[in-house]
Amino acid sequence: MSYFRSSVDAMTGYKPGEQPKPGTPIIKLNTNENPYAPSPQAMEVLKTLDSEWLRRYPDPFARRFCQAVSEVLGVPADWIIAGNGSDELLNVLIRACAEGHDRKIVYPTPTYVLYRTLAAMQPAQVVEVPYSHDFQLPLEAIIQAQGALTFIASPNSPSGHVVSLDMLRHLAQQLTGVLVIDEAYVDFAEGSALPLLKEFENVIVLRTLSKGYGLAGLRMGFGLANPTLLSGLFKVKDSYNIDAIATLVGTAAMQDQAYKNACAAKVKASREQLTVALRQLGFTVLDSQTNFVLATPPNGDAERLYLALKEQGILVRYFNQPGLDNKLRITVGTAEQNAALLKILATLLSESRVEA
Numbered sequence: 001m002s003y004f005r006s007s008v009d010a011m012t013g014y015k016p017g018e019q020p021k022p023g024t025p026i027i028k029l030n031t032n033e034n035p036y037a038p039s040p041q042a043m044e045v046l047k048t049l050d051s052e053w054l055r056r057y058p059d060p061f062a063r064r065f066c067q068a069v070s071e072v073l074g075v076p077a078d079w080i081i082a083g084n085g086s087d088e089l090l091n092v093l094i095r096a097c098a099e100g101h102d103r104k105i106v107y108p109t110p111t112y113v114l115y116r117t118l119a120a121m122q123p124a125q126v127v128e129v130p131y132s133h134d135f136q137l138p139l140e141a142i143i144q145a146q147g148a149l150t151f152i153a154s155p156n157s158p159s160g161h162v163v164s165l166d167m168l169r170h171l172a173q174q175l176t177g178v179l180v181i182d183e184a185y186v187d188f189a190e191g192s193a194l195p196l197l198k199e200f201e202n203v204i205v206l207r208t209l210s211k212g213y214g215l216a217g218l219r220m221g222f223g224l225a226n227p228t229l230l231s232g233l234f235k236v237k238d239s240y241n242i243d244a245i246a247t248l249v250g251t252a253a254m255q256d257q258a259y260k261n262a263c264a265a266k267v268k269a270s271r272e273q274l275t276v277a278l279r280q281l282g283f284t285v286l287d288s289q290t291n292f293v294l295a296t297p298p299n300g301d302a303e304r305l306y307l308a309l310k311e312q313g314i315l316v317r318y319f320n321q322p323g324l325d326n327k328l329r330i331t332v333g334t335a336e337q338n339a340a341l342l343k344i345l346a347t348l349l350s351e352s353r354v355e356a
């Protein structure tokens with residue numbers, strides 16, 4: 001007999017992008033971290049931390065943080081749930097809402113791979129509906145499937161595209177289950193699905209401090225939805241899911257919108273430059289509303305380029321799966337990092353032309 005439940009035996013664990021040891025001279029463009037440091041005001045909190053904050057259990061609802069989010073986004077504080085990264089909230093949603101054949105999990109693919117991993121842990125049926133090759137949402141098939149949970153990442157990874165507010169509204173209307181709009185990359189996008197919160201009881205919007213705020217190591221995310229929907233999630237989450245340090249640092253980061261917006265503006269400008277430069281090298285690059293681009297090299301030889309870049313100390317993301325195995329997902333770095341990447345790519349491509 002196995003030690004594990006059959007669904008755990010059957011699943012493959014999530015494979016995160018490689019994380020080299022801190023300090024190794026590597027340009028890391030593989031896991032969509034922000035190239036800029038977190039807010040100096042947030043870092044200041046660490047220096048002045050009172051030991052009482054660590055002696056005591058943290059606030060189970062991170063109310064100080066939710067209050068800060070409320071002020072920034074104009075959403076009532078009791079419409080906010082804090083999570084240990086938005087990944088925790090995805091997990092809580094699955095545990096709270098999905099079960100077997102009658103309470104399915106539905107999402108379009110390709111998208112954030114963790115949806116599949118988290119779903120596989122649960123005895124819940126998953127319906128994956130493919131995007132068209134130009135990333136049009138398979139709206140009717142998603143509605144047909146009627147998931148207890150429907151995940152839409154918008155902006156999506158790895159494509160970088162945004163699903164229009166009209167389509168999301170249509171989905172919210174037509175689904176009887178919960179529509180989860182994962183806005184992990186919203187800080188680099190134009191627009192957001194927040195207006196749907198007031199219109200629909202079945203919509204939850206997820207956000208994170210990992211991308212826009214440069215705090216992937218802190219593990220802080222949050223969900224926005226009406227209190228009825230949140231009530232079930234509060235029952236399921238770990239009682240002390242947000243630690244005291246994350247609550248304080250996250251609150252300070254949230255209050256420093258000016259810093260976050262300035263970093264996001266730099267990333268967006270670099271993204272446009274990187275897109276143009278890659279196209280000049282012959283790549284096909286989708287327009288992106290995130291801090292990464294999905295790029296198809298001229299000869300489709302993505303795996304070779306991925307390995308050659310790695311050898312030269314630059315990590316990008318390569319997905320060895322149908323539809324993506326001729327592409328690279330490249331996180332937007334600083335101007336210097338992008339220049340280093342482009343220089344090596346130009347050399348690698350001219351070498352392959354000589355060989356051909």
Ligand SMILES: *Cc1c(COP(=O)(O)O)cnc(C)c1O
Nearest residue numbers: 085086087112153184208210221
């Ligand atoms: C990065 C990412 C997340 C996870 O964010 P955390 O808050 O770090 O857990 C969620 N969804 C998508 C689509 C992401 O790319």
